[in-house]
Amino acid sequence: MDKSLPSNTMPWRLSWDTILFIPLCLAQLWSSQVSVLVPPSKANNVSLIVHLTHIFYYDPFPGLLLLTLVLYVGADLWIRGRLAFVVKFTALIAVVTAFVILPTMAAIIFRQDTAPHLYIHDGAIQIEEAIKFLRAGKNPYNESYANTPMEQWPFNESGLSHNPALEHFVYLPFVMIFSVPFYWLSQTVVGWYDQRLVYLGMLIALLLILVRLRSRPREKLAMTMVITLLPLFVPFFIEGRNDIVVLFWLIGALSFLQQRRLCWAGVWVAAAVASKQTAWFILPFFVLFVLNPSQRQHWRDLIPRARALIPALILFTLVMVPFVLWDASAFIEDVINYQSGISPGATNYPIKSLGLGSFVLGFGWIERSAAAFPFSMLQIVFGGLTLMVLLIRQWRYNTIAQMMLNYALWFLVFAFFSRTFNDNHLGFALTCLALSAFLGLPDDSEKV
Numbered sequence: 224m225d226k227s228l229p230s231n232t233m234p235w236r237l238s239w240d241t242i243l244f245i246p247l248c249l250a251q252l253w254s255s256q257v258s259v260l261v262p263p264s265k266a267n268n269v270s271l272i273v274h275l276t277h278i279f280y281y282d283p284f285p286g287l288l289l290l291t292l293v294l295y296v297g298a299d300l301w302i303r304g305r306l307a308f309v310v311k312f313t314a315l316i317a318v319v320t321a322f323v324i325l326p327t328m329a330a331i332i333f334r335q336d337t338a339p340h341l342y343i344h345d346g347a348i349q350i351e352e353a354i355k356f357l358r359a360g361k362n363p364y365n366e367s368y369a370n371t372p373m374e375q376w377p378f379n380e381s382g383l384s385h386n387p388a389l390e391h392f393v394y395l396p397f398v399m400i401f402s403v404p405f406y407w408l409s410q411t412v413v414g415w416y417d418q419r420l421v422y423l424g425m426l427i428a429l430l431l432i433l434v435r436l437r438s439r440p441r442e443k444l445a446m447t448m449v450i451t452l453l454p455l456f457v458p459f460f461i462e463g464r465n466d467i468v469v470l471f472w473l474i475g476a477l478s479f480l481q482q483r484r485l486c487w488a489g490v491w492v493a494a495a496v497a498s499k500q501t502a503w504f505i506l507p508f509f510v511l512f513v514l515n516p517s518q519r520q521h522w523r524d525l526i527p528r529a530r531a532l533i534p535a536l537i538l539f540t541l542v543m544v545p546f547v548l549w550d551a552s553a554f555i556e557d558v559i560n561y562q563s564g565i566s567p568g569a570t571n572y573p574i575k576s577l578g579l580g581s582f583v584l585g586f587g588w589i590e591r592s593a594a595a596f597p598f599s600m601l602q603i604v605f606g607g608l609t610l611m612v613l614l615i616r617q618w619r620y621n622t623i624a625q626m627m628l629n630y631a632l633w634f635l636v637f638a639f640f641s642r643t644f645n646d647n648h649l650g651f652a653l654t655c656l657a658l659s660a661f662l663g664l665p666d667d668s669e670k671v
Contacts, residue, residue: 512621
């Protein structure tokens with residue numbers, strides 16, 4: 224900036240958050256326009272969801288959304304201070320409402336008007352049915368889902384005529400337990416339930432958490448954008464995949480870490496870890512951040528910090544142990560063995576990977592997608608080496624941003640060598656990578 228010129232004669236320049244907002248917003252506009260080219264078919268749930276992203280953008284919606292984009296850019300150029308943030312955030316929320324919240328609500332309504340296996344992901348159906356099993360006193364990890372709406376869900380995998388997921392509940396217990404009160408409330412009030420009601424509530428609550436994070440206004444806006452408008456997030460959220468659950472608990476934990484409330488941060492991390500396996504990869508980095516042994520003069524200094532993690536350990540134990548005691552073999556089979564392709568008595572889930580699995584299938588290293596392959600061994604080798612490097616790095620620079628970066632990188636390594644590395648997994652990893660870049664405090668004093 225040329226300081227010799229008065230501020231009112233300075234050339235206009237867009238801020239970096241606006242430069243990020245423009246392509247993300249236009250990507251959603253473009254995808255909504257081309258979605259009309261995908262004919263909706265009950266034989267393919269993805270086509271139904273994609274079609275929903277278009278129906279809201281008939282006149283006058285395109286003009287209104289374009290005005291929202293203009294409002295954001297205008298606030299960036301002509302308004303300063305807190306008012307600029309308020310206007311920008313309002314414009315951003317309007318876009319999120321149009322592209323994420325309203326289509327999700329439409330998918331819920333269309334599902335109620337058609338059939339319970341349409342306009343929704345089979346994972347969300349399975350959680351709903353698991354809640355029913357749990358309320359009936361049945362073990363969700365020991366039941367078959369063959370006589371549920373999940374059986375009618377369109378399953379199209381080459382070489383498989385039967386969806387093996389019907390015999391395996393792959394999700395961890397807390398996402399199911401946490402949803403039980405909402406299931407009861409929805410059934411009592413409206414007479415039906417859709418798992419995405421919980422996900423919508425989490426998304427809205429997450430937006431409020433992001434506003435309260437100790438970051439610069441532009442960083443708050445950027446974090447909101449990469450979470451809610453990433454093309455690898457929007458359609459999967461509408462469909463009902465549950466990455467929002469882990470993001471909600473982990474970002475809430477980050478907020479508590481910034482406030483130096485280690486106990487509550489640990490509880491929220493425990494909730495994430497007890498909800499989905501993708502959260503497991505933050506554990507070594509979170510524990511290292513909390514204990515921060517490189518800054519301690521004596522091992523006794525670690526005791527108060529270790530005590531702060533006791534409530535988290537209690538919550539994790541209360542959630543996981545009852546299901547292990549109920550049927551340990553069924554629990555381990557569903558949440559670990561089956562997904563890892565090391566189940567001795569079950570059909571392995573077909574390889575669906577953006578990483579190594581694509582080479583395994585593309586180069587013909589195995590004959591069929593459900594065949595065994597040593598993915599787990601490769602994960603242990605390369606994941607172990609990566610973990611050592613990342614822990615050394617965090618030992619030297621023990622910050623929240625470094626913790627999140629390490630988490631995203633370690634998860635990416637494991638996902639690359641995983642049997643199932645789906646598109647939403649890549650979107651989740653990229654979101655966490657981006658978050659690590661926006662988590663610096665104004666005074667860069669986030670060490671505790």
